[in-house]
Amino acid sequence: MPRVITAFSNPLIKRARSLRDKRHRRAESAFLAEGLRILTEAREAGFLPETLFHAADSAQHPLVVALAQATEAAGGEVIETNADILSKLSGKDNPGAVVGIFAEFATGLAKLDRSAADLWLVAERLRDPGNLGTILRTADAVGAGGLILIDECVDPFSVEAVRASMGALFTVPIAQAPWEEFLPWLRSGPGQLVALSLDTDLDYQTPRYEAPTFLLTGNEAQGLPDAYADECDLRVKMPMLGKADSLNAAVATAVMAYEVRNQRRHG
Amino acid sequence: MPRVITAFSNPLIKRARSLRDKRHRRAESAFLAEGLRILTEAREAGFLPETLFHAADSAQHPLVVALAQATEAAGGEVIETNADILSKLSGKDNPGAVVGIFAEFATGLAKLDRSAADLWLVAERLRDPGNLGTILRTADAVGAGGLILIDECVDPFSVEAVRASMGALFTVPIAQAPWEEFLPWLRSGPGQLVALSLDTDLDYQTPRYEAPTFLLTGNEAQGLPDAYADECDLRVKMPMLGKADSLNAAVATAVMAYEVRNQRRHG
Structure with missing residues (x-):
């Protein structure tokens, strides 16, 4: 009873x-x-x-x-x-x-096994819980190994983020780390770090991405700090034909993640 | 003063x-x-x-x-x-x-000029103002002719939708219409109606889309009614490798819209 x-x-x-x-x-x-x-x-x-x-x-x-x-x-x-x-x-x-x-789960980098997946999502100073939940759903759909949250992001355990994740919070591994900890971890093994950026001419469909690919999305309003973008192996951008030259952070992450997934599934 | x-x-x-x-x-x-x-x-x-x-x-x-x-x-x-x-x-x-x-602007179908663009976004019973604003931003970025809202959608003029659109509300034409009005309007001229659906085996990268393409996304929780999906020229789905078999509606719309845009820009 x-x-x-x-x-x-x-x-x-x-x-x-x-x-x-x-x-x-x-x-x-x-x-x-x-x-x-x-x-x-x-x-x-x-x-x-x-x-x-x-x-x-x-x-x-x-x-x-x-x-x-x-x-x-x-x-x-x-x-x-x-x-x-x-x-x-x-x-x-x-x-x-x-x-x-x-x-709550542990969210240290140590719990991630980078050999478990060929694609990982990384978000820096993500502020909107809806975006965080949406990116977790995308990570689930594209078969990403997990989501790594860099520096001060919105709390993935907030009611709004959990709701927007539609349950992906429970299926997608999450880690949280400051940049100074993430970068040495990343460079301690294989991994191509790819920044979504407005500050590049490289079209996102041009490179053949190398596995494991780590896709890095910056803060919704400010994008990535230059110092972080400088550390990336590639900076790529999606074509934007409109007047605003911006996309929602969760949307940009998803379009990019599907490009990587599509390259892999088509060989 | x-x-x-x-x-x-x-x-x-x-x-x-x-x-x-x-x-x-x-x-x-x-x-x-x-x-x-x-x-x-x-x-x-x-x-x-x-x-x-x-x-x-x-x-x-x-x-x-x-x-x-x-x-x-x-x-x-x-x-x-x-x-x-x-x-x-x-x-x-x-x-x-x-x-x-x-x-407020007028939002009748009559104000749309379908020859003005090769891609249009259509959303049915969209409930979340953040999704609506995000889709408007995507429409701007992919050079869509506009966004058509079918049946009872969230109000595009709500404070939350305007905010999420980041200004795209002012740059992307919006129309609102019930399905019974939209379908005859669509069929009165050229246009391929493509539904995003879970209920199909057709991969979204298989078809060569015909211009003007109208991309139809259904309600966040329920997807498209069968009767509407039946009227579409194609139903396509994105590969989903995870456990949830779902994507945020604004994300799915964007991934799909970039596929159409990519097909066109690569000839």
């Missing part, structure tokens, strides 16, 4: 709600994920919540049942609650059927 | 603030855009605000001066205000230096 909580003042609800703030996430090494699709994706990837909240009226949904059983079997707690509280936890007027508290 | 308003109770401030709601935008045929970059993009594209608000401390910025002069020369009003009020208008803690009230 699940425990039933319907009071917002309950300490467990308050704790869950507090994880919407980065400070609390860091202090507790935990984060929130919500929605049946995302939590099911997590379960299939081997990640179960420490605490699973579900609405009373969705207790019979087969995916909720599967999540609740797996959570309890793994020693987690299942809490039955109501839509009001789920809404407060998720910050959405129309909350999903479930919200989970998950333990 | 600009008029100075520093009271939030001022009717003009209240009116501007009300344009954050779709209902008021429709009633007044006006919308808000903010930030020096976006308003300068608008000015260069020939769009000036009916009312320009700027912070007192940015009055000497060359781009603010240029905007204020052009606005007054076109018969618009320039209001000097403070950061608090700009923040209330923009809904951001860190507002840009300027906010403008612009007249």
Whole structure:
């Protein structure tokens, strides 16, 4: 039988709600994920919540049942609650059927195995959680080995980033490192570092990329610092025919990642 | 001399603030855009605000001066205000230096000239304003003739969509139409309608696309209705190597649009 909580003042609800703030996430090494699709994706990837909240009226949904059983079997707690509280936890007027508290993963470079993939995505000072989640989804789709976040990026465990990732947070390895740590790590093994840049004439379809390729995207507003771009093996740009000479960072990353993937799959 | 308003109770401030709601935008045929970059993009594209608000401390910025002069020369009003009020208008803690009230554009299909471009983007029931703005930016970058919004999409004049478009709202023609109106319009002239779909085996790099190409992207969560997909000349999909079998709608649109553009530029 699940425990039933319907009071917002309950300490467990308050704790869950507090994880919407980065400070609390860091202090507790935990984060929130919500929605049946995302939590099911997590379960299939081997990640179960420490605490699973579900609405009373969705207790019979087969995916909720599967999540609740797996959570309890793994020693987690299942809490039955109501839509009001789920809404407060998720910050959405129309909350999903479930919200989970998950333990944060380690995000050191050491956990990455560069021989595991021929393509890696790297983002520097990414500010928008939607862009981060979207890039994680792209990483999943193109078969990238993972996403490496350089310097001060938005928190990948933020509610908005997890939501935008549609579950890819659980399937795509993530590392976080300052540039001074990333660059020696990269140069300690094989790897071509390719910068997406406006400051080049090299068309992104000209080079034959070498595996493993590390695609580096800079900050949404400022792009890459010159000093970082100088360290890259290649700087490439997409043709831009319009007036703005800019693309959304997640879009540019995806167009570039598919170019690398297409080169490889066509031999 | 600009008029100075520093009271939030001022009717003009209240009116501007009300344009954050779709209902008021429709009633007044006006919308808000903010930030020096976006308003300068608008000015260069020939769009000036009916009312320009700027912070007192940015009055000497060359781009603010240029905007204020052009606005007054076109018969618009320039209001000097403070950061608090700009923040209330923009809904951001860190507002840009300027906010403008612009007249909405007509968005009928009749205003589109299909012979003007070899590529058009079409989105059906797009729900996320960030995706809409991002797709407008992509349309600008790939030289698309415009963006056609089918059925009930998020409002392209919403503050969030305008912001995400980074000014492309002013440079990319937009039309809105129900499917029953779009399809006869499309079939009344040349045009290949290509659906992005998960429900096909046709790789997006296999066909040689015919100009003008109309790229159709479906709703973020549900994709295209079958009945709409059935009317398309082609259904194509991108390879997805991961576990999720999904891409963000704006990302999929961009990857696809660059494929069409790349085919054309390489002859």
